[in-house]
Amino acid sequence: xxxxxxxxxxxxxxxxxxxxxxxxxxxxxxxxxxxxxxxxxxxxxxxxxxxxxxxxxxxxxxxxxxxxxxxxxxxxxxxxxxxxxxxxxxxxxxxxxxxxxxxxxxxxxxxxxxxxxxxxxxxxxxxxxxxxxxxxxxxxxxxxxxxxxxxxxxxxxxxxxxxxxxxxxxxxxxxxxxxxxxxxxxxxxxxxxxxxxxxxxxxxxxxxxxxxxxxxxxxxxxxxxxxxxxxxxxxxxxxxxxxxxxxxxxxxxxxxxxxxxxxxxxxxxxxxxxxxxxxxxxxxxxxxxxxxxxxxxxxxxxxxx
Numbered sequence: 001x002x003x004x005x006x007x008x009x010x011x012x013x014x015x016x017x018x019x020x021x022x023x024x025x026x027x028x029x030x031x032x033x034x035x036x037x038x039x040x041x042x043x044x045x046x047x048x049x050x051x052x053x054x055x056x057x058x059x060x061x062x063x064x065x066x067x068x069x070x071x072x073x074x075x076x077x078x079x080x081x082x083x084x085x086x087x088x089x090x091x092x093x094x095x096x097x098x099x100x101x102x103x104x105x106x107x108x109x110x111x112x113x114x115x116x117x118x119x120x121x122x123x124x125x126x127x128x129x130x131x132x133x134x135x136x137x138x139x140x141x142x143x144x145x146x147x148x149x150x151x152x153x154x155x156x157x158x159x160x161x162x163x164x165x166x167x168x169x170x171x172x173x174x175x176x177x178x179x180x181x182x183x184x185x186x187x188x189x190x191x192x193x194x195x196x197x198x199x200x201x202x203x204x205x206x207x208x209x210x211x212x213x214x215x216x217x218x219x220x221x222x223x224x225x226x227x228x229x230x231x232x233x234x235x236x237x238x239x240x241x242x243x244x245x246x247x248x249x250x251x252x253x254x255x256x257x258x259x260x261x262x263x264x265x266x267x268x269x270x271x272x273x274x275x276x277x278x279x280x281x282x283x284x285x286x287x288x289x290x291x292x293x294x295x296x297x298x299x300x301x302x303x304x305x
Contacts, residue, residue: 004090006262007042007300010215012082012233014279014293018286022078025071027281030213030268031082032057032065038091039266044084050075064268064276080279085300088262093153093250101153101241104146108206110242122208122240122247129271132199132211133180141184142201152207156239156252159201163194164257176273191255192273195235198254199272208240212251212260213276214267217297231297233278236260238269265297 012031033041046067048055053072060066071078094100111119111126128134145158170188180200183193195211202209216234220226236253251260268276 004262006088008086008088008215008217008265009298009300010082010084010086010265011294011296012215012278013295014080015291016078017290017292018076018078018283019288020285021074021076022071022283022286023074024284025069025075025078025281026283027069027071027078027080027279029067029069029080029082029279030060030064030276031080031278032067033084033086033214033265033267034064034269036266038089040087042085042087044082047081047083049077049079060270060275062268062270062275064270069281074285086265088265090262092259092261099151099154101151103149104152104155104205104207105148107152107240107242111206111208111240119208119240119242119247125208125210125240125271126203126206128203130274131180131196131272132203134200134204135181136204137181137184138197138200138204142205146205152241153239153250156202156250159198160252160254161257163198163254167194167197167254169255191235194254195237196272198237198252202237202239210238210240210249210269211272211276212236212238212266212269213273213278215265215295215297216253216256217263217265217299226298231295233267233293233295234264235273236264 031046032044035041048069050071052069054070056068058066109115111122142159145162146155166187168188169190171190173188174183174190174193180196183189183197199209199211213233213235215231218231236251238249238251241248241250253260270276
């Protein structure tokens, strides 16, 4: 394995403990990392307890692998363990790509209704979705980063840096249901909030941008061991940038103010979190429940690396 290639062992464990028995459960899992040009899955398995009555695997409308499960007998808890080994190749854009990209207005105009050719792969990521709003408040916030004629990726980079500097990471400030307008007003949240905020700003400028879920290797303070379960699911954004031979998507991480590379593991992408929630479903019974989630991302080394 080339020294520039990163390989990780990932364990993502989710446990629901129910107050009363659940008689029927249907679940949809986005827990299998997708294969793409810079990433491949060397092995992956999902273990469920209790064992599902039925299940199937398929691709969703965005090309993400999904697993469907049905548990058709009473159970008082549900545990899902996803475990796999992922290889990530370097995929940072060229150092000169920011300034060489088209002016952002050119990209916006290429995505407007009636423009030719029709950019189908990008157009579905232009509009409002359950967690992303297209409103003048977001366009106004992003305006300073998008002066006339500025190269698209240079402008997006500036927006990412502004969000990183002006918003505080605070895991107690929001929940999954917190509106993105509230995040804009209160200037605090978590990676999911910052991704939704940046998507709202970009789409309010008429651009195409998608939500990316995945994992990020975290590093403990010097002298301290890595803690099992200390890593967590992560989220960032990807922006569509036309090029001479088609188009490409360029990733931006507003939480950390950097362009994702081999330290980011891509799980799935969609319009927002609702499209790629790691585990969601419906149950009959259960009453109240407790949820526990633990993610561990461990670098894998091999001989010769």
